[in-house]
Amino acid sequence: MDEIDRKLVRALQEDATLSHAALAERVGASPTSCWRRIKALEEAGVLMKPVRLVDPQAVARGVSVMLQIRAKSHDPEARRELETYLRGRPEIMECYSMSGEWDYLMRIVVADVAGYERFLMRELLNHPNVATSASHFAMSQVKYTTALPV
Known part of the structure; x- marks a missing residue:
């Protein structure tokens, strides 16, 4: 990636709806060049x-919870089944396989604490490969970005 590519990536991370003409103006290239570079x-x-x-x-999903879980088994098939389950849950916005004491860290979004309790107690903790969990409720959002530094 050269500097024009980096400028394009930064601009698109800020606003993916920018036209090729607007992008060209921002990065100092022609609209056709921007289109080719984006492709x-x-x-x-x-x-x-x-x-x-x-x-x-x-959209009534104002409660964010950071949830850590520990798996009962680290057998490849058991992990695959758990990860398939986790990917399919709409409440889970992000999920990471972790090193250290906990096996997974995820960000859950729900409407309210009761909704989280339902998800945790009736769904997640009933999965055959979930041993235990720890929940951390976000009090406020200090920073949120989807833009990577490039």
């Missing part, structure tokens, strides 16, 4: 699909 960045896997970010409060 090349997509093909290289640098740029993924464009999306619109949604305000969680506006």
Whole structure:
């Protein structure tokens, strides 16, 4: 990636709806060059699909919980089944396999504490490979970004 590519990536992370003409003006290249560069960045896997970010409060998903879980088994098949289950849960916005004391760390979004309790007690803790969990409720959001520094 050269400097024009980096400028394109930064601009698109701020606003994926910018026209090629607007992008060209921002990065100092022609609209056609921007289009070619964007296509090349997509093909290289640098740029993924464009999306619109949604305000969680506006759609009644204002409670964020950081959840750690420990698996009962680290057998490859048991992990695969658990990870398939985790990927399928709409409440789970992010999930990471971790080193250290806990096996997974995830960010859960729900409407309220009762909704989280239902998810945790009736769903997640009933999975055959979940041993235990620890929940941490976010009091406020200090920083949130989807833009990577490039």
